[in-house]
Amino acid sequence: MKLNIALLAGDGIGPEVIDQAVKVSDAIAQKFGHEITWKPALTGAAAIDAVGEPYPDSTHEICKNADAVLFGAIGHPKYDNDPSAPVRPEQGLLKMRKALGLFANVRPTFTFPSLLDKSPLKRERIEGTDLVFLRELTGGIYFGEKGRKDGGDTAFDNCVYTREEVQRLAKKGFELAMTRSKKLCCVDKANVLETSRLWRETVQAMEKDYPEVEVSYEFVDAVAMRLVQWPNSYDVLITENLFGDILTDEASVISGSMGLMPSASMGAEVSLFEPIHGSYPQATGLNIANPMATVLSAAMMFENFGLMEEGKAMRDAVNKALEAGVVTEDLANGGKAYGTKEVGDWLAANI
Amino acid sequence: MKLNIALLAGDGIGPEVIDQAVKVSDAIAQKFGHEITWKPALTGAAAIDAVGEPYPDSTHEICKNADAVLFGAIGHPKYDNDPSAPVRPEQGLLKMRKALGLFANVRPTFTFPSLLDKSPLKRERIEGTDLVFLRELTGGIYFGEKGRKDGGDTAFDNCVYTREEVQRLAKKGFELAMTRSKKLCCVDKANVLETSRLWRETVQAMEKDYPEVEVSYEFVDAVAMRLVQWPNSYDVLITENLFGDILTDEASVISGSMGLMPSASMGAEVSLFEPIHGSYPQATGLNIANPMATVLSAAMMFENFGLMEEGKAMRDAVNKALEAGVVTEDLANGGKAYGTKEVGDWLAANI
Ligand SMILES: CC(C)[C@H](C(=O)O)[C@@H](O)C(=O)O
Ligand SMILES: CC(C)[C@H](C(=O)O)[C@@H](O)C(=O)O
Numbered sequence: 024m025k026l027n028i029a030l031l032a033g034d035g036i037g038p039e040v041i042d043q044a045v046k047v048s049d050a051i052a053q054k055f056g057h058e059i060t061w062k063p064a065l066t067g068a069a070a071i072d073a074v075g076e077p078y079p080d081s082t083h084e085i086c087k088n089a090d091a092v093l094f095g096a097i098g099h100p101k102y103d104n105d106p107s108a109p110v111r112p113e114q115g116l117l118k119m120r121k122a123l124g125l126f127a128n129v130r131p132t133f134t135f136p137s138l139l140d141k142s143p144l145k146r147e148r149i150e151g152t153d154l155v156f157l158r159e160l161t162g163g164i165y166f167g168e169k170g171r172k173d174g175g176d177t178a179f180d181n182c183v184y185t186r187e188e189v190q191r192l193a194k195k196g197f198e199l200a201m202t203r204s205k206k207l208c209c210v211d212k213a214n215v216l217e218t219s220r221l222w223r224e225t226v227q228a229m230e231k232d233y234p235e236v237e238v239s240y241e242f243v244d245a246v247a248m249r250l251v252q253w254p255n256s257y258d259v260l261i262t263e264n265l266f267g268d269i270l271t272d273e274a275s276v277i278s279g280s281m282g283l284m285p286s287a288s289m290g291a292e293v294s295l296f297e298p299i300h301g302s303y304p305q306a307t308g309l310n311i312a313n314p315m316a317t318v319l320s321a322a323m324m325f326e327n328f329g330l331m332e333e334g335k336a337m338r339d340a341v342n343k344a345l346e347a348g349v350v351t352e353d354l355a356n357g358g359k360a361y362g363t364k365e366v367g368d369w370l371a372a373n374i
Numbered sequence: 375m376k377l378n379i380a381l382l383a384g385d386g387i388g389p390e391v392i393d394q395a396v397k398v399s400d401a402i403a404q405k406f407g408h409e410i411t412w413k414p415a416l417t418g419a420a421a422i423d424a425v426g427e428p429y430p431d432s433t434h435e436i437c438k439n440a441d442a443v444l445f446g447a448i449g450h451p452k453y454d455n456d457p458s459a460p461v462r463p464e465q466g467l468l469k470m471r472k473a474l475g476l477f478a479n480v481r482p483t484f485t486f487p488s489l490l491d492k493s494p495l496k497r498e499r500i501e502g503t504d505l506v507f508l509r510e511l512t513g514g515i516y517f518g519e520k521g522r523k524d525g526g527d528t529a530f531d532n533c534v535y536t537r538e539e540v541q542r543l544a545k546k547g548f549e550l551a552m553t554r555s556k557k558l559c560c561v562d563k564a565n566v567l568e569t570s571r572l573w574r575e576t577v578q579a580m581e582k583d584y585p586e587v588e589v590s591y592e593f594v595d596a597v598a599m600r601l602v603q604w605p606n607s608y609d610v611l612i613t614e615n616l617f618g619d620i621l622t623d624e625a626s627v628i629s630g631s632m633g634l635m636p637s638a639s640m641g642a643e644v645s646l647f648e649p650i651h652g653s654y655p656q657a658t659g660l661n662i663a664n665p666m667a668t669v670l671s672a673a674m675m676f677e678n679f680g681l682m683e684e685g686k687a688m689r690d691a692v693n694k695a696l697e698a699g700v701v702t703e704d705l706a707n708g709g710k711a712y713g714t715k716e717v718g719d720w721l722a723a724n725i
Contacts, residue, residue: 113565143499143603164515164533169568176537178572182515186527212616214464217520221529244623251602251627252494265563269620272595276602 024057024328029089031082033067034112035302036312036363037095043314043367044093044321047340050374051325051333062089066119067097067112067302077115083122086293091324092123094297095317100304120160125288125295126188127195128158129323130271132254134278137345138354142279144251152278154257155199158267159184159192160288163218165264184218184263189225195289196261197233203258207238210246210262210270222263243270250274275299282313282353283341285320287327294327296320310362313351315341318370340373375408375679380440382433384418385463386653387663387714388446394665394718395444395672398691401725402676402684413440417470418448418463418653428466434473437644442675443474445648446668451655471511476639476646477539478546479509480674481622483605485629488696489705493630495602503629505608506550509618510535510543511639514569516615535569535614540576546640547612548584554609558589561597561613561621573614594621601625626650633664633704634692636671638678645678647671661713664702666692669721691724 030045032038045061052059064082071077077097086092097112119125133153134142142149167181193209200207209226211219223240230238241249243266249256250270254277262270275281281300288295298316306312318337326334344350349369352360361369381396383389396412403410415433422428428448437443448463470476484504485493493500518532544560551558560577562570574591581589592600594617600607601621605628613621626632632651639646649667657663669688677685695701700720703711712720 111565117566143496144494145496148494165566167530171568171572173536178535178569179518180533180567180569181530182533183528183530185524212619214462215468215516216531217522217529218531221522244619247598247620247624248627251624266620268563268595269598269617273598273602273624276599 024330026057026059026091026328027089028059028061028324029086029092030061030063031066031086031092031094032063033095033097033302034069034099035096035304035307037067037097037302039308039310039312039363040298040314040317041093041095043363043370044317046367046371047318047337047374048321050371051336054336054374055330055333066094066115068099068102070115071110071112076110077112078118078122083119086119086123089293091293091327092295093321093324094295096298096300096302098302098304117165120288121166123293123295124161124290126159126161127192127289128160128267128271129287129289130156130158130274130284130299131286132156132274132278132284133280135280135283135342135345138280138283140279142277144254144277148252149254149277149279152255154254154274155203155259156267156271156274157192157196157199157259157261158271159188159263160267162188163264182216182218182265184221186221186225189222190229193226193229193261196259197229197236200236200259201233205236206258207236208246208257208260209238209240210243210260210266211240212243212266213240214242218263226261246270247273250277254278271299283315283319285316285323287320287323294324296324310364311352311360312363313353314363314367315344336374340370343373344369375681377408377410377442377679378440379410379412379675380437380443381412381414382417382437382443382445383414384446384448384653385420385450386447386655386658388418388448388653390659390661390663390714391649391665391668392444392446394714394721395668397718397722398669398688398725399672401722402687405687405725406681406684417466419450419453421466422461422463427461428463429469429473434470437470437474440644442644442678443646444672444675445646447649447651447653449653449655468516471639472517474644474646475512475641477510477512478543478640479507479511479618479622480638480640481507481509481625481635481650482637483507483625483629483635484631486631486634486693486696489631489634491630493628495605495628499603500605500628500630503606505605505625506554506610507618507622507625508543508547508550508610508612509622510539510614511618513539514615533567533569533616535572537572537576540573541580544577544580544612547610548580548587551587551610552584556587557609558587559597559608559611560589560591561594561611561617562591563594563617564591565593569614577612597621598624601628605629622650634666634670636667636674638671638674645675647675661715662703662711663714664704665714665718666695687725691721694724695720
């Protein structure tokens with residue numbers, strides 16, 4: 024296969040972890056006979072510094088014409104204490120999601136047996152946890168009209184959803200449930216919000232098309248509780264943008280393997296793959312960041328092209344490295360810590 | 375002191391746990407020389423059954439004219455699977471909050487040493503946890519304009535906040551922080567929402583009036599993570615209505631003592647006190663529900679009248695019962711389980 028991949032390294036440790044994912048992907052390409060062309064492009068604070076905006080048109084052109092986007096991380100401390108600054112890295116992220124139509128954010132949470140003890144939760148609560156959130160990513164209160172009135176003393180944010188937007192996301196949820204344990208949970212706040220009632224009635228109407236899928240409906244506050252109590256009671260969860268933002272981050276800490284979690288943002292034309300961790304500015308350039316989440320994101324990318332064996336080979340290499348203790352300091356547990364680059368080299372060599 | 379207390383027992387186990395709180399409060403009144411007049415009133419499904427609405431005017435009259443409201447729980451399974459039913463118990467709750475102006479929901483999360491092992495979190499993560507959420511309760515997306523367009527295919531919910539609403543809540547937060555460890559965390563999503571930016575700038579402007587309070591600003595998704603990772607790093611947290619709904623429920627499970635957590639909803643004129651647990655319909659009438667959260671809610675009520683000794687006497691009785699193993703089945707750990715009524719009797723006798 025010939026693959027054109029847009030490469031958005033971003034800020035902080037982004038470039039370092041992306042380098043390793045490229046290295047491992049290239050090893051895959053060589054082994055399985057694919058040809059990958061990487062198209063680097065600017066994003067985030069790096070893009071603001073270079074051209075004054077976090078998601079420049081030139082970057083959009085590259086992404087739009089790529090077969091997929093591999094993304095590192097964005098965010099820089101100089102923007103952190105001023106959420107109303109005129110240009111911020113996050114704006115680039117939102118603009119990119121909307122412009123590329125990345126409507127479904129896929130966030131798996133699973134456990135690695137060797138890392139269970141890193142979880143803040145007790146072992147018996149998380150053993151076997153393997154759930155996936157599908158978060159709607161281009162609608163809701165993130166993109167509704169927002170502004171001020173009364174000379175600035177009143178602020179508003181409008182949350183809007185259309186039936187089509189819900190259907191599009193829910194369809195992915197049903198389909199994913201069919202490939203897993205056929206359990207789907209729709210997370211909403213239908214006892215209060217009209218948008219949630221639209222979500223619930225739309226998903227209810229789709230149930231008949233997937234008679235094998237068992238669908239449950241839970242309120243977002245109840246899920247926020249049960250995720251901590253019994254994460255392994257969930258399988259596939261679908262939800263709207265803001266609830267998904269909160270719950271996927273909550274879910275990311277329960278497995279104890281947050282530094283390893285990949286994610287995908289799927290669009291109709293192109294999809295994007297990125298680790299869930301941030302740009303970790305303090306670690307920039309120190310060769311200590313864990314590249315595994317980015318490598319696993321690249322594995323999701325291969326699988327999304329239907330290249331299942333390739334994805335599996337990457338996952339296997341990561342598991343092998345974990346078992347062999349070829350890990351960065353966050354996982355070293357007082358033992359030997361490898362550098363970002365050395366872990367990448369080892370993974371590539373073990374493909 | 376002469377106290378007029380509106381008594382809203384509500385649904386499910388509400389009446390049973392309220393009975394015990396009344397019993398223990400009466401013991402306090404007798405010991406400390408107060409006179410409590412209880413004014414029972416209908417609410418929730420019980421009120422719908424009786425008069426067709428969940429928060430009737432007659433109930434509002436009683437609450438408005440009371441010195442405080444003691445509340446049990448509402449909710450009935452017959453309303454659970456139809457969030458768009460024309461009359462629902464929750465609507466009564468929202469109407470009551472708005473009509474009584476209960477703008478600040480106070481939700482403490484603290485640990486009982488004897489119950490630490492009930493937590494899904496590891497002991498070392500929760501030891502010493504003692505935090506309080508102040509959730510704004512009468513604004514935001516709960517009460518903004520909501521509806522449908524495009525023949526029902528588009529739904530919207532508007533989130534609105536005024537500077538005054540934020541100030542009112544934040545003032546309570548700063549004041550509470552002054553009585554505790556002088557740390558305040560403002561939880562928002564100021565990188566995306568205009569209402570959050572209003573929250574943040576309003577709180578920032580108030581900092582100068584409380585120079586001793588150290589204020590931090592965190593995004594709601596980050597707090598959803600850190601609450602599970604390091605709950606004992608927080609003290610007082612302030613936030614808007616919907617974030618508060620999600621985060622207070624999340625916080626309630628971390629201490630392992632969810633069944634014991636009280637709460638208050640403060641207004642300018644009257645305040646309401648209630649356990650955070652629900653109406654637990656399966657347990658109705660079985661004399662097995664744990665009355666301690668309701669008793670501790672009554673303790674908060676006394677303290678809110680400035681009757682600190684009275685509140686402390688109630689808390690002490692609860693602690694003593696926990697130590698003596700005079701507990702309902704949820705806490706019995708295979709040992710002897712007392713009935714709801716028997717725990718209430720024991721607490722009253724130990725005042
Ligand atoms: C940075 C921020 C705008 C973003 C979001 O809220 O979507 C982030 O939290 C995420 O989840 O990707
Ligand atoms: C029942 C529901 C409307 C309510 C809310 O969302 O406020 C409840 O979850 C709560 O937190 O008191």
